[in-house]
Amino acid sequence: MKKSGLKAWLYLLPSLIFLGFFMVYPLVDVLVYSLEEGYNSASQTFSGVGLYNYAYVLRDPYFLQAVKNTFILVIITVPVSTGLALLISLGLSSIGKLRELFRTIYFLPYVTNTLAVGLVFMILFKKTPYTDGMVNMLIGLFGGKSVDFIEGPYWAKMFVLCFYTVWIVLPFKILILTSALASVNKDYYSAARVDGASGFRIFARITVPMISPMLFYLIITGFIGAFKAYSDSVALFGTNLNAAGMNTIVGYIYDMLYGDSGGYPSYASAAALILFAIVFTITVINLFISRKKVNA
Amino acid sequence: MNVILMGLTKHFPSKNKRSKEVVVAVDDLSFEIPDGQLVGLLGPSGCGKTTTLNLISGLEKPTAGSIFFGKDDVTTVPPEMRGVGLVFQNYALYPHMTVLQNILFPLENLKGDKKLSKEEMLKRAHDAADLVQITELLERKPAELSGGQQQRAAIARALVKMPKILLLDEPLSNLDARLRLQTREELRRIQRETGITTVFVTHDQEEAMSISDMIVVMKDGSLNQKGRPQEVYDDPVNLFVAKFLGNPPINVFRGEVRNEKLFIGQEAVMDAPLYPNGPVTVGIRPEGFVPNDGGRFTCGLVGVEVMGRDTSVVCSHPEFEGASIRAIVSSENNVDASKKTVVFDLKPNKVFLFDVDTGRRLRPGRGSR
Ligand SMILES: Nc1ncnc2c1ncn2[C@@H]1O[C@H](COP(=O)(O)OP(=O)(O)OP(=O)(O)O)[C@@H](O)[C@H]1O
Ligand SMILES: [Mg+2]
Numbered sequence: 001m002k003k004s005g006l007k008a009w010l011y012l013l014p015s016l017i018f019l020g021f022f023m024v025y026p027l028v029d030v031l032v033y034s035l036e037e038g039y040n041s042a043s044q045t046f047s048g049v050g051l052y053n054y055a056y057v058l059r060d061p062y063f064l065q066a067v068k069n070t071f072i073l074v075i076i077t078v079p080v081s082t083g084l085a086l087l088i089s090l091g092l093s094s095i096g097k098l099r100e101l102f103r104t105i106y107f108l109p110y111v112t113n114t115l116a117v118g119l120v121f122m123i124l125f126k127k128t129p130y131t132d133g134m135v136n137m138l139i140g141l142f143g144g145k146s147v148d149f150i151e152g153p154y155w156a157k158m159f160v161l162c163f164y165t166v167w168i169v170l171p172f173k174i175l176i177l178t179s180a181l182a183s184v185n186k187d188y189y190s191a192a193r194v195d196g197a198s199g200f201r202i203f204a205r206i207t208v209p210m211i212s213p214m215l216f217y218l219i220i221t222g223f224i225g226a227f228k229a230y231s232d233s234v235a236l237f238g239t240n241l242n243a244a245g246m247n248t249i250v251g252y253i254y255d256m257l258y259g260d261s262g263g264y265p266s267y268a269s270a271a272a273l274i275l276f277a278i279v280f281t282i283t284v285i286n287l288f289i290s291r292k293k294v295n296a
Numbered sequence: 297m298n299v300i301l302m303g304l305t306k307h308f309p310s311k312n313k314r315s316k317e318v319v320v321a322v323d324d325l326s327f328e329i330p331d332g333q334l335v336g337l338l339g340p341s342g343c344g345k346t347t348t349l350n351l352i353s354g355l356e357k358p359t360a361g362s363i364f365f366g367k368d369d370v371t372t373v374p375p376e377m378r379g380v381g382l383v384f385q386n387y388a389l390y391p392h393m394t395v396l397q398n399i400l401f402p403l404e405n406l407k408g409d410k411k412l413s414k415e416e417m418l419k420r421a422h423d424a425a426d427l428v429q430i431t432e433l434l435e436r437k438p439a440e441l442s443g444g445q446q447q448r449a450a451i452a453r454a455l456v457k458m459p460k461i462l463l464l465d466e467p468l469s470n471l472d473a474r475l476r477l478q479t480r481e482e483l484r485r486i487q488r489e490t491g492i493t494t495v496f497v498t499h500d501q502e503e504a505m506s507i508s509d510m511i512v513v514m515k516d517g518s519l520n521q522k523g524r525p526q527e528v529y530d531d532p533v534n535l536f537v538a539k540f541l542g543n544p545p546i547n548v549f550r551g552e553v554r555n556e557k558l559f560i561g562q563e564a565v566m567d568a569p570l571y572p573n574g575p576v577t578v579g580i581r582p583e584g585f586v587p588n589d590g591g592r593f594t595c596g597l598v599g600v601e602v603m604g605r606d607t608s609v610v611c612s613h614p615e616f617e618g619a620s621i622r623a624i625v626s627s628e629n630n631v632d633a634s635k636k637t638v639v640f641d642l643k644p645n646k647v648f649l650f651d652v653d654t655g656r657r658l659r660p661g662r663g664s665r
Contacts, residue, residue: 185388187384187386187388188388188390190355190375190382190384190388191382191384191388191390192390192401193355193374193375193376194353194354194355194375194376194378194380194381194382195376195401195402195405195453195457196376196377196379196402196405196406196457197376197401197405198376198405201405205390205401206390209390209392210391210392212392
C-alpha cells in the first residue's frame with residue numbers, strides 16, 4: 001500500500017515540479033507584489049507592506065468600470081451562448097440531410113482569427129463618413145434611427161461586445177453538445193414516447209439530464225472564459241479600452257502593466273488576485289451545484 | 297383488448313444509398329391477437345420481430361397495412377397516444393432516475409381527465425412494484441440493479457399506466473438460464489393476474505412454447521404459422537416451422553413415396569396411404585422413434601445417453617441430412633448399446649412429409665405437386 005503510494009508520487013513528480021515552477025511560484029510572486037506598497041520597478045524598491053494596492057484598485061473608477069463590464073458580459077453571454085448552442089445542436093441532430101454541411105458552417109468561426117472576426121463586426125456595426133454599417137442599414141429599413149455601435153452609447157457597445165463574444169464561443173459549444181446528444185441512446189427517447197411524454201417533457205426530463213455533465217462543463221468553462229475576456233473587446237474597440245469605457249478586468253491588468261499609463265505591477269497584481277478570487281468563488285459554487293444536479 | 301394486424305408491411309431504405317432496393321423488414325403480416333392472451337412472436341434473428349413490435353407501439357410507421365386496437369384504427373396514431381406498455385430488449389430504464397422515478401414517469405405524463413394526484417401516482421407505482429416484487433429496490437438507480445431486477449423494473453414501468461396492451465421485446469435474453477426460467481414463470485403469473493393482452497418476442501422456441509397461449513412463427517418478415525403451441529408443434533405447415541420448434545430438433549431425411557409406402561434408403565419404413573409418389577423430405581420428431589427389433593427402420597447406433605426418465609439414442613443413417621439423429625425413447629425400452637444397429641418403428645403422427653423444393657407440408661390425398 002505504502003509502496004504503491006510512493007510510486008504514484010514518483011510518477012507525478014515531473015508534472016508537480018512543472019506545476020510548481022510555472023503556476024505556484026508565479027502565483028506566490030503575484031501575491032508578494034500585490035502586498036508591496038509603493039513598488040518602483042526601476043529601482044526594485046518598495047516603501048512598505050500592506051493592503052494599500054487593493055484599496056487603490058478597488059477605488060479606481062476604471063477598475064470598477066472593468067468589473068461592471070466583465071460581470072455584464074459573463075451574466076449575458078454564458079446563458080445566451082449555452083442556450084443558443086443547445087438549441088442549434090438539437091436542430092442539427094434532428095435534421096437528416098446536410099447535417100455535416102451545417103456542422104461545418106457553424107464551426108467556421110472557431111477556426112477564424114479573433115481579430116479577423118472583429119473586422120467583420122466592424123463592417124457590420126461601425127459608422128464611417130461613407131456608411132452607417134450594415135446593421136444600421138437594416139435598422140433604417142425598418143424605420144429605426146441609426147445607432148453608433150462602436151463609439152456610441154454604452155448599451156450599444158455592450159450589445160456588440162456580447163453579440164461578438166457569443167458568436168466566438170458558440171461553435172465550440174455546438175461541437176461539444178452535438179456529440180453529447182449523439183451519444184444518448186435513442187431507446188430512451190423511444191421509451192419516453194411510449195410512456196406518453198410530449199416533446200418538451202422528453203427534452204426537459206430525458207435529454208437535459210442525459211447531457212448535463214457536458215452542459216455543466218460548458219457553463220463552468222464559459223464562466224471562466226468570460227471572466228478572462230479581453231481580446232474580444234480589443235478587436236472591437238481598439239487598445240484604449242478605458243477611454244472607450246469598455247475595459248474588462250484582464251484588460252485593466254494589462255493596462256496597469258504595459259498600457260500607456262502602465263508600469264504598476266503592484267496594482268496589476270492586486271487586480272489579478274481579485275479576479276482570481278472572483279473566478280475561484282464562482283467555480284466552487286458551480287461545482288457545488290453540479291455535484292448535486294449532474295448525473296455522471 | 298384484441299389487436300388486429302392487416303397486411304402490415306414495413307420497408308426500410310437500403311443502407312447503400314445508391315441502390316434503390318429496400319429492406320423488407322415486415323411483409324404483408326396479418327393476424328389477430330385475442331383479448332387477454334399471451335402471444336409469443338417467434339422467429340430467427342432479423343426476421344422482423346422487433347419491427348413488428350415497433351409497428352404495434354407506433355414507434356415505426358407502416359409502409360402499408362393497418363393496425364386495429366379493438367375497433368379503433370390506430371395506424372396513424374403516434375406512440376404517445378397509443379397507451380401501450382413496451383419493455384425494450386435492453387430495458388431502457390432512464391439511468392438518471394431512481395426505480396421509483398422511472399415507474400412514476402408514465403403517470404406524470406398523463407394529461408387532462410386522466411391526470412392523477414401525487415398520492416394516487418405513488419400508490420399506483422407501489423402497486424406495480426409489488427406486482428413484480430421490487431418494492432425494496434425503489435430508491436436505487438438502474439445501474440445498481442441486477443439484470444433480472446432491471447427487467448422487473450422495466451415491466452413495472454410498462455404496467456403502471458395499466459396499458460391495454462403490453463409488448464415485450466426479448467425481455468429474458470440478458471438473463472442466465474436459471475433466472476430466465478424463473479422470470480418467465482413470473483411473467484406468466486403477472487400476465488394472468490392482470491389479464492393484459494401481451495405480445496412477447498423471443499427467438500427461443502422453448503420459451504415461447506412454454507408460456508404462450510398462442511405462438512406466431514415468422515420468417516423473413518412474413519408469417520409462417522400461428523396457433524396454440526402444441527398445435528403448431530404437432531402440425532407444422534412447412535419444414536422451417538418443423539425445424540424451428542422442438543428441442544432436440546426434428547430429424548430430417550431424404551425419402552421417397554412409392555405405392556403408398558414411405559422409403560428411406562432401401563427400407564419401406566412406414567405406410568403412407570394416399571400420398572402421391574415421388575421424392576419427399578421426411579421430418580421425424582425425436583419422440584417418434586419406438587425401438588422394436590421387429591421394426592422397419594434400421595439405423596446405425598452411435599451411442600445411448602440415459603437421462604433419467606428418458607433415454608436419448610444417437611444414431612446415423614446415410615439418408616440423414618445433418619450430423620447425428622437423436623431419438624428420445626422411454627427408459628423402459630432397453631436399447632443394447634453394444635450393438636452396431638438399432639431398429640425402430642415410427643409413430644405416424646410424429647412423421648411429417650415435405651415438398652423437396654418448397655419445403656411445404658405434404659398431406660395425404662391432396663395432390664400438392
Ligand atoms: N432502422 C432500420 N433501417 C434499416 N433496416 C432495418 C432497420 N431496422 C431493422 N432493419 C432490418 O429489418 C430486418 C428486421 O429487423 P428486426 O430488428 O425487426 O429483426 P428481429 O427479428 O427483431 O431480430 P433480432 O432477433 O436479431 O432482434 C433486418 O433485416 C434489419 O436489418
Ligand atoms: Mg429484435
